[in-house]
Amino acid sequence: MSGFLNLSWQNLLRHRTRSILTMLGMAASVGVLFSVLSFNQGFNQGLETELERTGLHFMIVPSGCAHEVASLVLHGAVIPKFLDTKVMQHVRSTSGISLATPILVAQLPDPQRGKIDLIYGVDMAALSAIKPGWQIDGKTPTQENEVLLGYEVAQHEKLQPGDTLRTTEDGRTLIVGGIVNLTGSQDDAFVYLPIETAQALLDHPSAATAIGVKVDDPSKMVEIIESLSAAVPGIQIVTMGEVMNSISNLAASAKALSLSIVLIAILISAVGVMNSILMAVFERTQEIGMMRAVGASRFDIFRIILEETTIIALVGGLIGIFLSVLGSRLIETFVRSVVPYVPSGELISFDPKIAAGSVLFIFIIGIAAGVYPAWKAAKINPIEAIKG
Template sequence: MIKDLFSLAMRSIFTRKLRSWLTVIGIFIGITAVVALISLGLGLERTIIDQIGQIFGVDTIMIIRQPERPGAAPPLIAIDFDLIHGVEGVAAVATLRSETGFVSKVAEDDAPVRGLLTVVGLSQKMISEFQPFIGEFTLKHGRILTADDTYKAFLGHGVATQLRATIGAVIEIEDQRFEVIGILEPDPEEMRAQAGVFAGQPPVITDETIFIPFALIDELFEEAGAHFFLVKVDEGAQIAQVAEEIGTALTAAGVANAVVMTFEDIQQPISMALRAVQGFLAALAAISLLVGGVGVMNTMYTAVLERTKEIGVMKAVGAKNSHILSLFLIESGLIGLVGGVIGVIIGLLLSTGTAWAVLHFFDIEIMTVISVPLIAGAIFFSFIIGSLAGMLPARRASKLHPIEALRYE
């Protein structure tokens, strides 16, 4: 029965090709917009999360101190490395502290050079284990710090030039003498230590920075501690569990207001924000779907009017009201469905094309996400819109009195 009504509905859609297609266009533009926007949004989200993962590392835990107010830079936090190492599942611990210090180089012959410069204390593991956080150091001269070094420093290219420092030169940081052991190549990317961003710190500009061992920075500046600690977990360890145990250990040791964040914690608010934007855009696009729905309703009312006599005939030859109702509902539902399928296809093509264009012209890679729930949802939704829009016209058709319908000219 349904099958027969279905083929009757198909027949009337196909005999009114132009109008049916125009109505379908009304639906598929909306669906295209929704699908393209959401696909791009999902791709963007995945790309961003992926990049965060590359910098931060999905197996990394960050410890900071609760800022006094939201958005403020977190205060220093002092933690004994051994305390964290004591937690099961911890593979490596590293930290970094960035300060501005008074630096001078006493030259034997000419006038002394001095200034306020960025001084970063690096723990040894920061270089060996958390390289994505600070980037690779490419040396021009000398070497970088090793575990045995004390009162040694390596310099960014810019700062070395400024201080006119060479290997073996002695500089004074906050009245403490350091020997220059390495000078880096000019860094084209300039921005390093992006991880600081997650802890509310500005990124380190490698070229303008003096790097010293972390253990010494406490001596130079008041108040011990670092802005954040990074923990790498053992392979296969449960990150959330390790994070929880670190939290417990810190509380037990009396470290106040420590916040232990995993990759999940960092990625979640970003995802949420992206999704909110996505939802907003999709809602805007959905307005055009509403317009498409009104188009379907219009077409169906016209169809009912046009086929009044046909409806009369069907009733005269034994069609029930429910048959007529189904017939028109199937027809409008089909229009919605076809619009949905076409919209999904074009929407996916559009988002893939846009991602390609962005990669091609701006050299920014956005992943393309083909989400099955999105596709299924969009098609189902367009079918529902078509059916809803057909509801009133179909009801009118089914309620027509056969004699009046037959008399209709």
């Protein structure tokens, strides 16, 4: 450690409490900045991964809001509109389509248990295509009265494959065929069953909330969509890219708000650094005057004070990154509790580029905050300072 840097460090140690509090202020700012940037990156990557996992190229739904479609695709939102599954005839007769499956998502009350099940009716033969990442304990339902439970449902009801989930009003007994292993997404909260069974339970024999479609050649998807739109009035077709853009726009709004809060926190931290260093300068006026009297130049004084600011900014920044990574799971848990949709998987992880960029940014802010106190210290007149 150079002489000037060592002197700067010793000066900070003389006022440990103030220095620590100032560093913690910087740590909080860089920690929040790192978390927001990391979460945004993880969100976009997770969203893209989940859309790829659906195995679908576009969704056919009743005319409505694209945000509702996005929610349906990604976590089975309940949409108060239905398609007539007769649309499937037009879909399957359209050239270039390799997979088309109706999906029926709804809430199903169970008076006996005093609960409401979230059911997800689907063609079980197509389940592996639209949920390729799932691992199932037991088997995929092959009978009309068999169901597949999401992990959270199975844990809450304490059910295993072969157990009875419920007996419906029409006397139908629903048996657990299998349980989906933990996905960390909203998929864990649903009861999956053959779409014919779901239609019967809801008394909507030809209803679907959406039809998922996969094409043979993605390059011809625009032609296929135009053909379907012309053949079937009253439908809305949304591609996975449009779903991603829709949710990404919502995430961008949240990101803008978060960054605004971060900038305010950084501004407060910068003022705190400036105040802390200025107080240190004023308290050491006579000391600085003696240093000038024994040969220290204005630049030497400026450098010492600026190095104190550098230490505070760098140490505070590194502490902030460490605490953010350490508390990433808590941050993710909080975000998932307040944000309507968050992709599954780890969203906040250590990224060297984001970490380095966050520390560099807070370092520049810290240096900028320390320039005025350093200039003020360099301007001290040695004779007046010694006289007090």
